[in-house]
Amino acid sequence: MCWAGVGVFCGTMYRGVNLSLRLLQDVFKLDRGLQWIEPVQLTFVILGVSMAALAIMILGTSCLATGATRQEVYRSNKGRIGGRVVSAAFIFIIYVLLVAWILVFACCIVVTGAYAVYWGVCSTTEIGYDRAKIDFYPFHFLFPEGTQKVNMEVEGQQEIKQFCIDYVERATIMFILATVSCWLVIMSLIHFLMALSANYAHIRGHVKFTELQDLHDIASETMTLTDRDTVYVHKG
Template identity: 25%
Template sequence: METTSEENQEQSQEKKGCFECCIKCLGGVPYASLVATILCFSGVALFCGCGHVALTGTISILENHFSKITSDHAMLTDVIQLMQYVIYGIASFFFLYGIILLAEGFYTTSAVKELHSEFKTTICGRCISGMFVFLTYILGIAWLGVFGFSAVPVFLFYNMWSTCAAMRSPVANFTNVDSICVDVRQYGIIPWNATPGRACGSTLGDICNTSEFYLSYHLYIVACAGAGATVIALIHFLMILSANWAYLKDASHMHAYQDIKMKEEQELHDITSRSKECLNSYT
């Protein structure tokens, strides 16, 4: 019976130790950085993936319905291909940058959790945190521009879709449907001498009914939403990094204060010891 009770106590102690270890590990996880990283990855993935496919569909729509001559849209094709390559670079960069920011969050969380221990933050660590704050701020401003730019194709496709919806509406009363047109040349996408450059009436309705138009329109919407999510993630990262930098700075000041206090206590102890020695030798 005694052996059984001792074994039960040992098992309960082991379970308690494992539980405390798990709690300690979970306490060191930077949940804010983790949420921001997931949001950033999701936003960039949506923007890059949907944007890449939507650009391909846009080229197909222009070639089949608005610009029959290849030379008229050759420059636009080159620009779209360049944008697709840029999308590859953006995806790779933010995958790496998100992992680095998450690792920095783990580092800062460890520094704050061990504020009163032997862990010390270095000047290099604080400089790196400050550099991440500046870089994330620049990226946030850049992605605000990307978000605004991604809304442009959504606006263009929405104009076409709303025009087609107005023509199909039973309430609408048009004397001449063929007079209703969408001219993409006015947006600067293709030159003014492009043939035909615009779509009218039933031709426009047929374009809106194609799977390419439907898919590209909704993919542009999702890509714009992904860009917005990335902006929110970068703002979240910026707040986290600013707080982490402040925590590291406070930790550095705290350690400096503790070092000075320990030195003063050691000096006071040495003076007291010498005074006692002198008093004993005099006596």
């Protein structure tokens, strides 16, 4: 679930950001102040690779702390200490990532809501390709300083088609998918956190189990030796 969520999120966010960039350049004629978009796209790729690698490492740690494998790997004292340290480290990393993904989820909701609003505006009967215009001048504070008022208005058949159909509609779908996939990643991280906490408790409890098993083995050997001595005494 984590791999699927991260893959869909990175792909849809990359496409959504690319559509947003083209929207700003083709419709609003903005070329300044957009240098941050390419680093954001690169961040999505790095995030996807990092999360996939982390999921593989967590899967390996979980397998080592499960069932009979745990008894073989964590039989020694050093092995148990190492297992507890690794589990605790992954618990901390997952907790930090969970907080980060929750913030990303909140940002996705805001962006998706904004695009959904303008998709609804484009769907109204008042907006026609040759009968109306969409005025963004009330939001002039969001535009770079020096932007002309005419570039804040979407007017004409070509511009309204570009804005509504080519960019807003497609970007809204991309951001909706990104929001859903982000929620899947959060659910998978919660599942990872629960599994790692359980594994940490199992490794810690395995110490007591091993000690009881050793005491049982010593008691069994003592009883066996006592029985042998008793037999030898009777024979003597």
